[in-house]
Amino acid sequence: MVNVTDQILRDSLLITPGMLIPLFPLIGFLINGLFGKYLSKSITGWIASISVLLSFICTFYIFINLPSTGALHIDLFNWISYSTLNISFGFLIDPLTLVMLLVITGVGFLIHLYSIGYMHGDEGFTRFFTHLNLFIFFMMLLVMGSNYLVMFIGWEGVGLCSYLLIGFWFKNDAYNDAAKKAFIMNRIGDLGFLLGMFFMLFNFGSLDYAVVAQKALLLPVGSSILVSITLLLFVGATGKSAQIPLYTWLPDAMAGPTPVSALIHAATMVTAGIYMIVRSNVIYALAPFTLEIVAIVGVATCLFAAIIGLMQNDIKKVLAYSTVSQLGLMFAALGLGAFSSGMFHLVTHAFFKALLFLGSGSVIHALHGEQDIRNMGGLRKYIKVTYITFFIGAIAISGIPPFAGFFSKDEILAKAFEHSKVIWAILSISSMMTAFYMFRLVYLTFFNDFRGTEETKKHIHESSSLMTIPLIVLAGLSIIGGFIGLPSVFGFTHQFQMYLSSVTDASKELMKENIELNHSMEYILIATAVIAAIASILYARFKYFTKKEQPSEDLALVGFEKAVYNKFYVDEMYDTVIVKPLKVLSDLFLVLVDKLIIDLLVNAVAWVVGLSGRMLRLVQTGNTGFYVFAMVFGIIVLFVIRLLI
Amino acid sequence: MKEVATNYVPQNWYLLLSTFLFCVGIMGVLFRRNAIIIMMCIELMLNSVNLLLVAFSAYSGNSDGQVFVFFIMVVAAAEVAVGLALLVSIYRNVASTDINVLNKLKW
Numbered sequence: 001m002v003n004v005t006d007q008i009l010r011d012s013l014l015i016t017p018g019m020l021i022p023l024f025p026l027i028g029f030l031i032n033g034l035f036g037k038y039l040s041k042s043i044t045g046w047i048a049s050i051s052v053l054l055s056f057i058c059t060f061y062i063f064i065n066l067p068s069t070g071a072l073h074i075d076l077f078n079w080i081s082y083s084t085l086n087i088s089f090g091f092l093i094d095p096l097t098l099v100m101l102l103v104i105t106g107v108g109f110l111i112h113l114y115s116i117g118y119m120h121g122d123e124g125f126t127r128f129f130t131h132l133n134l135f136i137f138f139m140m141l142l143v144m145g146s147n148y149l150v151m152f153i154g155w156e157g158v159g160l161c162s163y164l165l166i167g168f169w170f171k172n173d174a175y176n177d178a179a180k181k182a183f184i185m186n187r188i189g190d191l192g193f194l195l196g197m198f199f200m201l202f203n204f205g206s207l208d209y210a211v212v213a214q215k216a217l218l219l220p221v222g223s224s225i226l227v228s229i230t231l232l233l234f235v236g237a238t239g240k241s242a243q244i245p246l247y248t249w250l251p252d253a254m255a256g257p258t259p260v261s262a263l264i265h266a267a268t269m270v271t272a273g274i275y276m277i278v279r280s281n282v283i284y285a286l287a288p289f290t291l292e293i294v295a296i297v298g299v300a301t302c303l304f305a306a307i308i309g310l311m312q313n314d315i316k317k318v319l320a321y322s323t324v325s326q327l328g329l330m331f332a333a334l335g336l337g338a339f340s341s342g343m344f345h346l347v348t349h350a351f352f353k354a355l356l357f358l359g360s361g362s363v364i365h366a367l368h369g370e371q372d373i374r375n376m377g378g379l380r381k382y383i384k385v386t387y388i389t390f391f392i393g394a395i396a397i398s399g400i401p402p403f404a405g406f407f408s409k410d411e412i413l414a415k416a417f418e419h420s421k422v423i424w425a426i427l428s429i430s431s432m433m434t435a436f437y438m439f440r441l442v443y444l445t446f447f448n449d450f451r452g453t454e455e456t457k458k459h460i461h462e463s464s465s466l467m468t469i470p471l472i473v474l475a476g477l478s479i480i481g482g483f484i485g486l487p488s489v490f491g492f493t494h495q496f497q498m499y500l501s502s503v504t505d506a507s508k509e510l511m512k513e514n515i516e517l518n519h520s521m522e523y524i525l526i527a528t529a530v531i532a533a534i535a536s537i538l539y540a541r542f543k544y545f546t547k548k549e550q551p552s553e554d555l556a557l558v559g560f561e562k563a564v565y566n567k568f569y570v571d572e573m574y575d576t577v578i579v580k581p582l583k584v585l586s587d588l589f590l591v592l593v594d595k596l597i598i599d600l601l602v603n604a605v606a607w608v609v610g611l612s613g614r615m616l617r618l619v620q621t622g623n624t625g626f627y628v629f630a631m632v633f634g635i636i637v638l639f640v641i642r643l644l645i
Numbered sequence: 646m647k648e649v650a651t652n653y654v655p656q657n658w659y660l661l662l663s664t665f666l667f668c669v670g671i672m673g674v675l676f677r678r679n680a681i682i683i684m685m686c687i688e689l690m691l692n693s694v695n696l697l698l699v700a701f702s703a704y705s706g707n708s709d710g711q712v713f714v715f716f717i718m719v720v721a722a723a724e725v726a727v728g729l730a731l732l733v734s735i736y737r738n739v740a741s742t743d744i745n746v747l748n749k750l751k752w
Binding site: 623624625629632 | 748
């Protein structure tokens, strides 16, 4: 009994900070959005940053006080109530949500700080922070919602903010196109999510996570209802998390300011798909067919994006394809049923990818907007802090122990090895490629001599401390971030997995767990992965540092390399197969349906009305005698009709 | 009173008289041009109906109809007052009460 009252008391103490978490960014958004133009620039930036910091503090407070078995339910109000349907607007804060919240507010705060330095001098400074705060707010709704509908609000909201921020420099048409592309691609996915929710409502009568999971458990494993729901939700995830076939928007999304790429297109928003699947892990575990699809798509994306990443010359594009590839790795983990491993990689990836993006931003900042790595080189002498932190990020993503990426990536590789050697092989090759292109980037950017113009060289400068401090903190996190999930093979308890166990345990029982790998096998796997990564790094060093090779000119490429450089012509293919026929069809409809049928119909109606008006107005002669006559005649007619009927 | 009316004059006569008066009123409204005469004809129609109401009231032994007639007369008086005022105003403007002169309100 005492235990229960304790719990109620504890929860009541946590509800207020719980509600404050999304409130702070909302307030920040409102202040900056409504009164931003009356405030000075430096204030708006700090308002936005501090609102996120306050959310982080609240999140941390709950994180400390809420045991890993607990979950905090905050019901704000009954939202949609119709016959048997009841959807409340509420929050659910459990370990999974807390992990996401810590990443969003923690990394988010650092990126806000960085942005104050990075966006300094931009005319849209206030607008930038307004949108950034709005994004944080929606992202919180996404991860805190207690049912799929609240999640969907956040889901749509972050899509909107992503659109606004990709097209932040809206005077550039290409950037606007990139923003539209991202939005439309996401809409395709969102349709899947929406249909999934309708299916859920139709079959389970509820959108609440717990109720859906409960009712799903009553259905047989692999029933068509569950498969269709999970597949539709996964379509949503491929849109938001940039997986094949909807990934093409993410590389283009690099049109936005670099902090946006770091926050939205690397650390948080694109991981929404992962979060959603982990949140629905029970129904996914009940649909093995969908999990297979998830794994296949994840593995394919991981490899495909890694290959494209090998040949890109834009520093941000390389990182973008790397993000797509890493997201594919996470989906592969989810597809194999390793939900907590996927989340683990999400967290570490958020650290080092945010770091890499911010680092690239610092490089771009130093070179006054230059993004082509062919025009860089030798920068380590000029921007030391950026170089060191970027280097740490590259090591972390390559999977060198004891950096963060090693633990999470290795866990996924081990899980893959348990399930299928083929998947393991593909993922390992992708990881090698990742290590290679990351260090290709490092060597081309920071080593050898500067290849740009003398004019630019004169102006190279290290960024202000507002920008370097977030880099240093993220670098620290990239080094130690992996220790939250030390593998059991080294005799540790896996803290991260333990923490999430209340969320993922239900599905774990459902999955047919393979026999645990014996330790010697696991050591071999780890050794293989590390050696492969180091070999790739050394090859990159040999190629781009020792031999001082440079990426060839665009036109000089032939064959496979040319195809890779042009991203396998996927964009062109979509353009020919979908966009162009759609345009032709639209033109056809414009001429045939719109102009010929609809316009004709509308004009005909107007013409008939006009004609009758012209005819009828002749009756209005202005002659009183005629009016009286018409009146009397009308009365007589009425009488006659009355008599006849 | 009731006996007198019913004894000496048959109900049909009232009916015929009021129909005749009503038709005279309609003819007047339709064929005369002078606005004042038209108004008079309207009054004639109104009063033919009044006559009918009173007659029916007397024959059915219910005084409701007669009370009603008083109301109609009061309302008609008010209406005539407004109508005549309009006519005066029209006359001041166009120096005529011929309704054919008043044909400006048209398309």
